[in-house]
Amino acid sequence: MRHVNTFARLTASSLLGLMMTWCAQLSWAAPVPEADTGHVRAKLVASVGQVHPGEQITIGLNQRIIEHWHTYWSNPGDSGLATTIEWTLPTGASAGDIQWPIPHKFKLGPVTNYGYEREVTLLSAVTVPKDARPGSSFPLEAKVNWLVCQDTCIPQEAHLSLSLPVVAAGQPSLPGSPLIDQARAQLPVASPWKVGAQAHAHGVALRIEDAALGGAQVKDVWFYPLTWGHVAHNAEQARTTDAQGVTLQLQAGETPPQPGQALAGVLVVTQTDDQGGDVRRGYDVSVTVPPGGAPAPMATPLAAADATAPALPEEAPLGLGLALLLALLGGLVLNLMPCVFPVLSIKALAMLNHHDQTPRQARLHGLAYTLGVLASFALLAGLLVAVKAGGAQVGWGFQFQSPLFVLVVAYLMFAVGLSLSGVFTIGASVTGVGSSLADRSGYTGSFFTGVLATVVATPCTAPFMGGAIGFALTQPTPALLAVFLSLGLGLALPYLLLSSWPALQRWLPRPGLWMERVKQALAFPMYGAAAWLVWVLALQAGIDAVAAALGGMVLIAFAAWVYDSSRHSSVFARRGGLGLAAVALLVAIGGTGLAVRSFEATAGASHTLSANAAADRGWEPYSTERFEALRAKGDPVFLNFTAAWCITCLVNERVALSRPPVAEAFKAQGITYLKGDWTRQDPQISRVLDKFGRSGVPLYVYYPQGLQSKPVVLPQILTPELVVSAVKEGAPAVTSSLTP
Known part of the structure; x- marks a missing residue:
């Protein structure tokens, strides 16, 4: 034995x-005062130059982002990941939640994201230990993770440090970074208006009563929901004004608020100032959805990168x-x-x-x-x-x-x-x-x-x-x-x-x-x-x-x-x-x-083959633009979500998807074969999997020809005969019992 x-x-x-x-997810790298990833320069800044025992100060995570790239808000929208901060502080110290400046929206095709470009400072309230000794230092460390995106997305991290001198109570403190006050000016404030909501079949009508919001100087009013899924991020927010205020029509998202639940977010109002420039102000808004006419999720077509999934055939709930x-x-x-x-x-x-x-x-x-x-x-x-x-x-x-x-x-x-x-x-x-x-x-x-x-x-x-x-x-x-x-x-x-x-x-x-x-x-x-x-x-x-x-x-x-x-x-x-x-x-x-x-x-964000090399193998790399262009024409598309560490995926590709009968069937039907790689974390693919009720790869989806065609989800174990039958008939009969 x-x-x-x-x-x-x-x-x-x-x-x-x-x-x-x-x-x-502990960082092994030693903390540094400032980190530069090539896309983002990150550092910690403080509201004061010195601290007193027991004092509450404000610490900011300042990120300077290269042109045309952006990071994400607390609710990233259709895709993306919010920035996270993991603090390491001395005993007796504490840090509050991130205070998020008002976000911007970024559109890429059918995808709408919420986040920041150029520069942003995320604030957190930090309390100094009461027993901090004057003459010593107050050290702070923060492990920061963020996703920075343009056409592609790269997860990045930094291990940052900041040390502030401790002085005796009553002794004046030195001024801190001006970035703190600039960030405070970008925080949303409490709403001064009366706000109401009414649920209807396709969403929520958000009513804000203030005559000034109907003025000519107001260029835009946009509601940024705090909770993902409450509102369809990529839908237009139709605005109507009258003498008493403004009404926004918010289309329901994947998980709309039900009667009795709160709809919370930031209302961003863009106005023209006296010099003709734009001024953006944010207001915290929270309203309880009243009974009657609960909104239902709107069916939207699948987008490759935004992971909005199509309406699937209804089945008995699991x-x-x-x-x-x-x-x-x-x-x-x-x-x-x-x-x-x-x-x-x-x-x-x-x-x-x-x-x-x-x-x-x-x-x-x-x-x-x-x-x-x-x-x-x-x-x-x-x-x-x-x-x-x-x-x-x-x-x-x-x-x-x-x-x-x-x-x-x-x-x-x-x-x-x-x-x-x-x-x-x-x-x-x-x-x-x-x-x-x-x-x-x-x-x-x-x-x-x-x-x-x-x-x-x-x-x-x-x-x-x-x-x-x-x-x-x-x-x-x-x-x-x-x-x-x-x-x-x-x-x-x-x-x-x-x-x-x-x-x-x-x-x-x-x-x-x-x-x-x-x-x-x-x-x-x-x-x-x-x-x-x-x-x-x-x-x-x-x-x-x-x-x-x-x-x-x-x-x-x-x-x-x-x-x-x-x-x-x-x-x-x-x-x-x-x-x-x-x-x-x-x-x-x-x-x-x-x-x-x-x-x-x-190593870079992906190991996917180049487009030419992939085409030689009969497939193309999965991308939002390519998928949307194909579906806009009604072309048939076969989607394969896979990963190099997924044995089931590799076996299916060897025994089924790479076999000559399957390739011939794809060619005969004019099917474009797109492959999405989940070997490394990709929040966009994760969202697609989530919408189809899947927790991982493999996932195989076939869209028959036609603009109104419904997707067919294939089983997780494939054979050449099953794939050929699916693409020739497009029949739900071949769909696995695992189909969500």
């Missing part, structure tokens, strides 16, 4: 620590009970998906090793494995809740969009392969059965096998999963957790049943020396998984990241060899070997992790 020894615990702890660091059943079935099928094949080797060896155990011991191993799977799915659900609460749109497999996470899992696969090859030993030999079967650490090994099964399963999507996870991500946290636990139970169920049913175990072969050869052979799926992940890393962070990853693998192999070579030496040699192995592991994981982070920042 195997047990987890010192080296294995050291390896697991190092990997787990780095994974937790990634999950928390309830929690059905979602739990679909998740359970999806977890069962997940055992057969190619991304889980590597970990099946570990499960097979574990089952053979446990062949002669008592029924109770076998059941405990099955329960430990199941607990590892369920704990991992619960952690994944918690991460999804936390990230979505921060305003990001994520889904199944989202963690593989991080090159750092891909690197960690590649190292894990490589280390497991080394163990199976015999470079180092995890536990006793395969013949060491008997009394050691009851060793507690064996159950720990089963638990972490369950964790590993979950990690390698996430790049795959199985039938039944899409609808269940899409439903879960729209539900409160308890329902989301229940669906994810049901999915985990499905993944663990075959092993749990086999370990709990002694009659089934009698069909297993007897242990013997042949197992050593099998064990060594099963190392190669692990090496294959590691090689695939390094390929994914190359697409995400460039060829330099591959060099760093390969160097890290050499260090991991060296650490394993040093440790195993010193296990049977003297106490001094064992300690020295353990120390050397630990240093090699830290350099491998920490050093290459830092390198990959730096390569990621300079």
Whole structure:
């Protein structure tokens, strides 16, 4: 029976620590007073030059944005991500929420976004600790994440610092940055008007009573909703004026406010001043939608980048009970998906090793494995809740969009392969059965096998999963957790049943020396998984990241060899070997992790093939302009949303989408094949997936010819015959039962 020894615990702890660091999205870069990404120069500024103990001051995040690019408001509109600030302050200090200046709107085709161009300063109230000592300094650090866009979007971050001297109470303070007062002048103020709202079939009529708003000097009145989905961002806000005020017709968004709910936002009024220039002023507006005539979402055509989805055929809503059943079935099928094949080797060896155990011991191993799977799915659900609460749109497999996470899992696969090859030993030999079967650490090994099964399963999507996870991500946290636990139970169920049913175990072969050869052979799926992940890393962070990853693998192999070579030496040699192995592991994981982070920042926003190269392969890169132009003519379009880390996607492309019958059918029907790449985080594609009720890739959508044609969502597992049938007939009959 195997047990987890010192080296294995050291390896697991190092990997787990780095994974937790990634999950928390902690910045490894040292803080700097000012950061320049090439698109945005960012720094922290203060309202004062010195601080007093217990004083509340204002800190601003100043961003200077290059021409023609923009960042985003708290509600980014049809696409984009709001800027976030994560503060690190001394004990006793606190920071308030971001105070957002009035936004601007940016239009790109059918997409309307809200944000800032040229320069913006985001303010936050910060309280100095009461016990701050005069003569010392008050240090502030902020990890800032933002999305900057023109025709393309690039996620960027900075780790900024600012230090202010602390002076005694009563001592005058030095003046602060003038940028603070400039930003305060751009903040919305409380509305001085009487505001009302009336819901109707297609939205809300917002009424503002002030005769001055109907004057000739008022050039524009626009309502910016605080909550995404309350208002259709790309719809015109028809304005009518009379002697008493102005009425704005707001078209309902995806999730319009219902009677009794608040419609809140910023009303921006643009007026002409005495010199003929434009003056923009913002006013905070919040009104409760009265009963009667609740607005309904307006059906809008799908736009590639703004992710507004078409009206889909109405189906019975997916309830929690059905979602739990679909998740359970999806977890069962997940055992057969190619991304889980590597970990099946570990499960097979574990089952053979446990062949002669008592029924109770076998059941405990099955329960430990199941607990590892369920704990991992619960952690994944918690991460999804936390990230979505921060305003990001994520889904199944989202963690593989991080090159750092891909690197960690590649190292894990490589280390497991080394163990199976015999470079180092995890536990006793395969013949060491008997009394050691009851060793507690064996159950720990089963638990972490369950964790590993979950990690390698996430790049795959199985039938039944899409609808269940899409439903879960729209539900409160308890329902989301229940669906994810049901999915985990499905993944663990075959092993749990086999370990709990002694009659089934009698069909297993007897242990013997042949197992050593099998064990060594099963190392190669692990090496294959590691090689695939390094390929994914190359697409995400460039060829330099591959060099760093390969160097890290050499260090991991060296650490394993040093440790195993010193296990049977003297106490001094064992300690020295353990120390050397630990240093090699830290350099491998920490050093290459830092390198990959730096390569990621300079690798560019996409690895998509050039348009000419893609056309040679029969498809074009997915873009808003291209999709809208095709659909405006009524041309048939096939959309493929994929990712390099998605095994299901790659298999579908190899066995179905790249086959000659499919290419011939596309050509015969005049279909344009557009491919959207989600290998790295793309909020626009995330929004498309969300509108179709999907939490991740793959997603296949076919638009038949005609301006009024309805989209057909294909299943997540494709065959050439299914795709050909879909594009020739455009019939909903081929649509999977997973269709939202």
